[in-house]
Amino acid sequence: MKPQRVIVTSEAAALIQRLKKEHGPLMFHQSGGCCDGSQPMCFKEGEFRIGGSDICLGEVEGCQFYMSADQFTYWKHTQLILHVTPGRGSSFSLEIPLGVRFYIESRMLTEGEMQALDSEN
Numbered sequence: 001m002k003p004q005r006v007i008v009t010s011e012a013a014a015l016i017q018r019l020k021k022e023h024g025p026l027m028f029h030q031s032g033g034c035c036d037g038s039q040p041m042c043f044k045e046g047e048f049r050i051g052g053s054d055i056c057l058g059e060v061e062g063c064q065f066y067m068s069a070d071q072f073t074y075w076k077h078t079q080l081i082l083h084v085t086p087g088r089g090s091s092f093s094l095e096i097p098l099g100v101r102f103y104i105e106s107r108m109l110t111e112g113e114m115q116a117l118d119s120e121n
Contacts, residue, residue, distance in 0.1 A: 003113040005057040006065045006080040012102060015084050016042070016061040019094050028060065030067040030080070030104065031091065040065075040082055040102045041093040077114065078106035 089101030
């Protein structure tokens with residue numbers, strides 16, 4: 001099975017589906033900024049301007065998930081796992097008014113997974 005750079009928990013998947021029903025197509029960007037810390041941010045598709053230095057890590061629940069290339073340098077050996085937890089985050093992400101926030105956990109990719117991902121490029 002082909003490894004994925006980003007996956008979601010069932011709770012996060014349910015929240016994404018709820019947000020899609022309310023807002024339409026969505027996208028994610030893994031923030032590395034100072035005001036919101038380093039957290040995944042959910043926007044209406046096209047609402048966040050993707051730059052030439054952003055890369056798409058894959059899709060979660062049909063939504064593209066981006067990260068800056070500089071930040072990816074530090075995360076390229078990991079698989080990101082998108083979670084949701086109660087609490088109010090300090091970002092502009094769409095889930096914040098619902099009293100929850102997305103967050104990322106990561107795990108190291110195996111050597112075999114890294115080789116499979118490298119062979120795609």
